[in-house]
Amino acid sequence: MSKPPPNADLTPLPDYRQVLQPSPFHTRLVEHCPLQNWMSWNGYQTPRVCDVLASEYFAIRSTCSVMDLTPMEKYRIAGPDALKFLNRLVTRDVGDLKAGRVTYVVWCNDEGKVLDDGTLFHLRAGEYRLCAQHHQLDWLLLSSIGMDVSIQAETHQVAALSVQGPTSYALLTAAGVVGLDQLKPFGILHTRLRVFDLMISRTGFTGDLGYELWVEPAAALSLWDALFAPAQQGLFDVRVIGLSALEMARIEAGFIVPGDDFNTAETTVRADHDRSPFELGLDWLVNFDKPHFTGKRALLRERARPVMRRLVKLRVSGNKPPMDSFLYDAEHGRRIGTVKSQSWSPILKSNVCLADVGYSNGLVPSQIWAEIYYQKELEWRATWAECFMSEKPFWAHPRRLKTPPRNF
Amino acid sequence: MTKTGFVGASKSVLVVGGGHNGLVCASYLARAGYRVDILEARSAMGGGAASSDFAEGYRVSGLAHILHSLSPQVRSDLQLDAAGLETGDSIDTIALDKAGQHITLGIDTLAGGDLSADDIEAYGRFKREFIGYAKALEPLMMNKPPRLKDMDRRDKLTLAKLGWQLRFGLGKDSMREFLRIGGINIYDVLNEVFDSPLLKGAIALDAVMGQHMGPRTPNTVLTYLHRLWGETHSRPSLPSGGMGSIAKALERAAANAGVSMRTAAKVQRILVVDGAAVGVELESGEQLHADIVISNADAKTTFLKLVDSSEFDAMFVHRVNSIRANGDVAKVHLALDGLPKIVGLSVEQLSQRLIIAPNMRYVEHAFNHSKYAEFSENPLLEITIPSIADSSLAPPGHHVMSISASFAPYALKLGWETQRDAFMQRVIAVIEQYAPGFGAQIIAREILTPVDIETQYHLSGGHWHHGEMAIDQLFMLRPVYGAAQYDTPIEGLYLCGAAAHPGGGLTGLPGRNAAQRVMRATEWRP
Numbered sequence: 001m002s003k004p005p006p007n008a009d010l011t012p013l014p015d016y017r018q019v020l021q022p023s024p025f026h027t028r029l030v031e032h033c034p035l036q037n038w039m040s041w042n043g044y045q046t047p048r049v050c051d052v053l054a055s056e057y058f059a060i061r062s063t064c065s066v067m068d069l070t071p072m073e074k075y076r077i078a079g080p081d082a083l084k085f086l087n088r089l090v091t092r093d094v095g096d097l098k099a100g101r102v103t104y105v106v107w108c109n110d111e112g113k114v115l116d117d118g119t120l121f122h123l124r125a126g127e128y129r130l131c132a133q134h135h136q137l138d139w140l141l142l143s144s145i146g147m148d149v150s151i152q153a154e155t156h157q158v159a160a161l162s163v164q165g166p167t168s169y170a171l172l173t174a175a176g177v178v179g180l181d182q183l184k185p186f187g188i189l190h191t192r193l194r195v196f197d198l199m200i201s202r203t204g205f206t207g208d209l210g211y212e213l214w215v216e217p218a219a220a221l222s223l224w225d226a227l228f229a230p231a232q233q234g235l236f237d238v239r240v241i242g243l244s245a246l247e248m249a250r251i252e253a254g255f256i257v258p259g260d261d262f263n264t265a266e267t268t269v270r271a272d273h274d275r276s277p278f279e280l281g282l283d284w285l286v287n288f289d290k291p292h293f294t295g296k297r298a299l300l301r302e303r304a305r306p307v308m309r310r311l312v313k314l315r316v317s318g319n320k321p322p323m324d325s326f327l328y329d330a331e332h333g334r335r336i337g338t339v340k341s342q343s344w345s346p347i348l349k350s351n352v353c354l355a356d357v358g359y360s361n362g363l364v365p366s367q368i369w370a371e372i373y374y375q376k377e378l379e380w381r382a383t384w385a386e387c388f389m390s391e392k393p394f395w396a397h398p399r400r401l402k403t404p405p406r407n408f
Numbered sequence: 409m410t411k412t413g414f415v416g417a418s419k420s421v422l423v424v425g426g427g428h429n430g431l432v433c434a435s436y437l438a439r440a441g442y443r444v445d446i447l448e449a450r451s452a453m454g455g456g457a458a459s460s461d462f463a464e465g466y467r468v469s470g471l472a473h474i475l476h477s478l479s480p481q482v483r484s485d486l487q488l489d490a491a492g493l494e495t496g497d498s499i500d501t502i503a504l505d506k507a508g509q510h511i512t513l514g515i516d517t518l519a520g521g522d523l524s525a526d527d528i529e530a531y532g533r534f535k536r537e538f539i540g541y542a543k544a545l546e547p548l549m550m551n552k553p554p555r556l557k558d559m560d561r562r563d564k565l566t567l568a569k570l571g572w573q574l575r576f577g578l579g580k581d582s583m584r585e586f587l588r589i590g591g592i593n594i595y596d597v598l599n600e601v602f603d604s605p606l607l608k609g610a611i612a613l614d615a616v617m618g619q620h621m622g623p624r625t626p627n628t629v630l631t632y633l634h635r636l637w638g639e640t641h642s643r644p645s646l647p648s649g650g651m652g653s654i655a656k657a658l659e660r661a662a663a664n665a666g667v668s669m670r671t672a673a674k675v676q677r678i679l680v681v682d683g684a685a686v687g688v689e690l691e692s693g694e695q696l697h698a699d700i701v702i703s704n705a706d707a708k709t710t711f712l713k714l715v716d717s718s719e720f721d722a723m724f725v726h727r728v729n730s731i732r733a734n735g736d737v738a739k740v741h742l743a744l745d746g747l748p749k750i751v752g753l754s755v756e757q758l759s760q761r762l763i764i765a766p767n768m769r770y771v772e773h774a775f776n777h778s779k780y781a782e783f784s785e786n787p788l789l790e791i792t793i794p795s796i797a798d799s800s801l802a803p804p805g806h807h808v809m810s811i812s813a814s815f816a817p818y819a820l821k822l823g824w825e826t827q828r829d830a831f832m833q834r835v836i837a838v839i840e841q842y843a844p845g846f847g848a849q850i851i852a853r854e855i856l857t858p859v860d861i862e863t864q865y866h867l868s869g870g871h872w873h874h875g876e877m878a879i880d881q882l883f884m885l886r887p888v889y890g891a892a893q894y895d896t897p898i899e900g901l902y903l904c905g906a907a908a909h910p911g912g913g914l915t916g917l918p919g920r921n922a923a924q925r926v927m928r929a930t931e932w933r934p
């Protein structure tokens with residue numbers, strides 16, 4: 001087989017009917033997507049559901065799931081001031097992030113309101129990748145004024161797969177990846193598989209054991225084939241998943257999505273419709289004992305005031321989905337917030353959600369009830385469900401932290 | 409002073425830059441008991457108000473050559489007269505006409521040329537009206553710009569005074585008219601009022617000189633009012649000895665107040681620890697510490713060069729980086745072997761402020777070049793021959809001519825390195841049209857393009873006002889939102905130069921207002 005020219009599969013088609021861009025995995029992906037239930041993720045043709053949502057969800061929680069991660073916004077950051085730039089960008093101290101390590105970060109505007117979140121990869125000494133939920137190039141460039149740093153959008157230059165689930169370690173090992181046994185959570189492994197370079201990070205968005213795999217687009221199909229080879233021999237249940245299954249898993253894991261769970265600062269017009277890291281419950285990500293970062297002065301001021309609201313994790317009783325529900329403080333009979341993302345958690349047998357809740361004078365409401373509207377055979381009904389705040393993620397299996405992982 | 413205690417006396421202050429505003433600010437603070445040191449990069453104090461010997465035996469005002477708006481409040485507060493301030497002979501403006509039909513523009517009188525009675529009458533009315541507007545804006549000039557959110561008592565007072573001035577100072581009809589023209593361009597306004605093209609050209613020059621604007625640019629009514637503010641209290645003048653004598657008087661006043669001053673002391677960076685200014689480092693490596701650092705330098709120099717940009721939030725840096733502060737005026741200095749022979753002008757008239765802006769079309773065309781990064785083929789000129797009133801400026805019988813010439817854009821397409829002579833030639837050629845044989849009288853010459861002004865006066869962009877006086881860079885947006893009340897995001901770091909409200913020209917107001925801000929922030933402990 002002759003090698004395709006580099007990036008050949010990425011060149012946008014001149015056809016105006018091509019609304020969504022196929023990812024480098026597309027030709028393999030379609031084989032797993034009989035539903036043809038596509039959506040746009042960053043302009044890429046991405047499955048919402050590939051086949052059966054429940055099976056996809058349980059692949060994440062019980063066996064192994066594979067998801068195309070290529071559309072995620074990725075930026076390469078390097079140069080003499082790279083670290084200085086990053087530490088001024090994000091709220092946490094990344095000064096001690098070693099080469100080969102990954103960390104979760106958020107960044108704010110001058111008013112201390114969150115613009116986006118993402119993962120920061122220290123790829124090699126002095127070279128970083130920042131993955132973001134939304135397009136950030138403008139903000140990154142704007143933040144680099146006066147600094148000697150190079151910032152390149154590399155979303156289309158890196159193909160990526162997310163391999164998540166209890167058997168992900170076993171599957172990757174069976175597929176021929178060497179060295180995973182020593183890879184700790186949030187670690188990076190540079191290796192080779194077959195004839196191509198492969199970078200693996202022990203990261204994910206599911207609160208479970210899992211990895212993310214990064215290759216050049218030209219190696220995308222080889223990677224896919226290597227991954228599915230053990231499954232084809234009937235050894236593993238590996239399932240391609242769409243964004244809906246991931247959505248269920250990430251809510252269980254308590255991960256937030258900027259734009260869904262809160263309005264990102266850049267897109268906010270109305271006063272107080274944006275959110276600070278404190279308001280998102282991300283206090284642990286804010287470090288005031290490091291060099292100046294954007295939003296620091298505003299956050300210092302905010303910290304001196306009582307907490308006004310929080311994005312909280314709520315377990316919702318009953319089986320009715322608390323979709324877009326209003327929340328009430330039962331003690332005072334006041335409306336105090338709304339549900340943002342919600343899902344039925346099959347593994348916990350409960351409704352779970354992330355909700356934006358107002359605290360009066362910094363006091364946590366003691367009794368929260370959700371007002372739920374639902375349909376029965378096209379007839380609307382209303383009901384009430386008691387909610388229970390959860391400090392911890394609903395799902396965070398200890399196996400995600402074990403090194404070497406269990407070889408299920 | 410009271411039981412809360414006066415702590416200003418124990419505070420030490422470093423002022424970066426000894427321009428006239430730095431001197432004014434330092435003097436106010438020293439008089440209030442602060443220990444103040446000024447560090448000036450150049451070999452003399454004064455910044456744009458210094459004199460310069462551009463050729464052996466020939467002296468001119470280095471940048472600013474006409475004193476037209478020094479604040480009387482500053483003058484009396486700092487007892488500048490006692491320190492030897494002499495503002496010099498007051499002058500009128502003469503708009504030159506090739507055919508010798510020159511017109512003389514006084515504060516509210518017009519003379520000469522072939523002016524119609526209507527124009528003469530209209531000029532008086534127009535000037536009184538506009539000086540009224542300029543006066544109505546005085547509460548804004550004399551105070552820190554009010555914040556619109558989280559106003560303090562002073563802000564409310566400023567706005568109340570402004571509102572009072574507009575409504576009752578001006579009266580209902582005038583206020584309505586002011587609100588109508590406030591945001592529009594001088595071109596439309598002048599066409600409504602006057603007939604004489606020469607008269608309109610002359611007024612348009614005042615609205616655009618120093619800005620990157622033509623008469624048709626919105627906002628030129630405001631720039632004209634800013635320029636006119638000086639006429640609310642005094643007449644323009646040419647200080648004898650050049651503007652450096654004003655700087656000297658300010659310097660003496662500062663010394664009298666106890667300010668220490670160092671020249672040839674260029675600040676390399678402002679030292680910041682934990683988000684607060686603690687001192688400066690000089691080019692020599694020497695470090696000086698103080699409780700408060702005040703910068704007389706422009707905003708880009710202060711926030712992008714003197715302080716590490718990572719000490720600020722990103723959007724703030726972006727705003728500073730986006731300030732429009734590229735100059736459009738070159739200064740041309742000529743040594744002449746005698747007085748130029750401008751057709752129809754007496755020696756007495758030659759000693760006035762001479763301008764070449766024959767009509768508004770000419771002015772707009774001159775500006776057109778600047779839009780495309782070229783210098784004007786036929787520039788606008790503001791000419792003075794200060795040696796007529798002050799013979800010490802040139803050898804006997806000889807004269808110096810000082811010219812502000814526009815438009816000479818900072819970022820010239822072809823680069824100034826190869827073009828400065830070409831522009832100077834254009835300036836001379838334009839004058840030659842009014843004074844035949846002029847070129848042959850020149851013995852020595854100098855041109856300072858905005859790039860030269862940038863390097864020689866440590867002023868990024870070389871802009872007259874340290875930044876365009878456009879509505880998005882004025883008042884509570886000057887120099888940028890986040891640093892518009894003289895204080896900055898860095899604790900203990902303040903601005904006191906023309907970059908800050910109310911902008912450029914030799915007013916002393918940014919320096920005075922900044923000093924008041926510093927005092928209010930540090931004088932009393934709650």
Ligand SMILES: Cc1cc2nc3c(=O)[nH]c(=O)nc-3n(C[C@H](O)[C@H](O)[C@H](O)COP(=O)(O)OP(=O)(O)OC[C@H]3O[C@@H](n4cnc5c(N)ncnc54)[C@H](O)[C@@H]3O)c2cc1C
Nearest residue numbers: 425427428429449455456472473474675905906912913914
């Ligand atoms: C061509 C031209 C013609 C003009 N004509 C007139 C006129 O006729 N009438 C009028 O009223 N106005 C005129 N102006 C405007 C006037 O000159 C300025 O608005 C005025 O000088 C501003 O005063 P300032 O004290 O704020 O700043 P400046 O006069 O610019 O002084 C700033 C000082 O800070 C110093 N400095 C900067 N950085 C450092 C550093 N790192 N370390 C130490 N020192 C530093 C500089 O050397 C300078 O001395 C003219 C301007 C130009 C450019």
